[in-house]
Amino acid sequence: MKLGVIGCGKMGSALVEGAIRSGAIDPENVSGCDAYPEAANIFAAATGATVADSIPGLNADVYLLCTKPNQAGSALSALPEGDALLISVAAGLTTDWLEARVPAGVRVIRCMPNTPALVGKGAAAFCSGRAATLEDAEVAKSLLGSVGLAVELPEVLMDAVTGLSGSGPAFIYIVIEAMADGAVRAGLPRAEALKLAAQTVLGAATMVLDTGLHPGELKDQVTSPGGTTIAGIAELEKHGVRAAFIEAVTTAARRSAELSGS
């Protein structure tokens, strides 16, 4: 597979660095181009990939579209005709929209990654366009899977994914900040409070993923009768934390649908 990266910014670099680190792809088989040539040079220095001076110059069979959504149209119009796969990470651009703009022979897969992909802990979903094959889906899964979790879902669920794993990191940053504020109020220094809060979120998430236990069961395991944890939980329930998170995810999903016109 020869991978051509269109747009060597944050997401393009993170995905390619992850894919190379995991052995999913060899840097010799990757080239990148960017509207801002210095970005492509930095990308090449970080990854060992080569730089192309134009999109046709990428000469790839798999293209990774990593421009901002409003830059995607002009990038797609420069794609050469022929047998190739386009994997787009541009938020909100549907497979219909992409298919209407790619030249004949180019198959399409749409992805929704999230920013923790930048540190190898992403949570991404992808969906296939009309002409994409099972093999194409495997290529997308292995690329996205090299920087975290990757799941295939029907396109109709992409807005829900955006509301959950796309917007979710920001929701959890607020949780971490607020828990640290509580700890500072209780006397902890700010730096230690933030580290302990972040590590607590990481640990709890790892418990859910690694044990496969329902979060409610894990919560029950650490909630002793008349203890500290149930006192804190009662406070969270009094303030409607569950309802707030349910509303946050569904409202973000609704906003994603409004923005993408789906």
Ligand SMILES: NC(=O)c1ccc[n+]([C@@H]2O[C@H](COP(=O)([O-])OP(=O)(O)OC[C@H]3O[C@@H](n4cnc5c(N)ncnc54)[C@H](OP(=O)(O)O)[C@@H]3O)[C@@H](O)[C@H]2O)c1
């Ligand atoms: N960052 C995230 O966490 C995240 C999460 C989910 C989805 N996404 C999606 O990922 C995409 C990229 O985001 P990003 O944060 O990586 O953006 P970014 O850092 O701004 O990178 C985009 C790069 O593409 C370049 N570019 C624009 N038009 C081009 C063209 N025709 N040919 C070649 N290169 C071109 C841009 O050049 P200029 O600097 O000259 O504009 C820029 O360097 C977006 O569509 C976003 O919706 C990102």
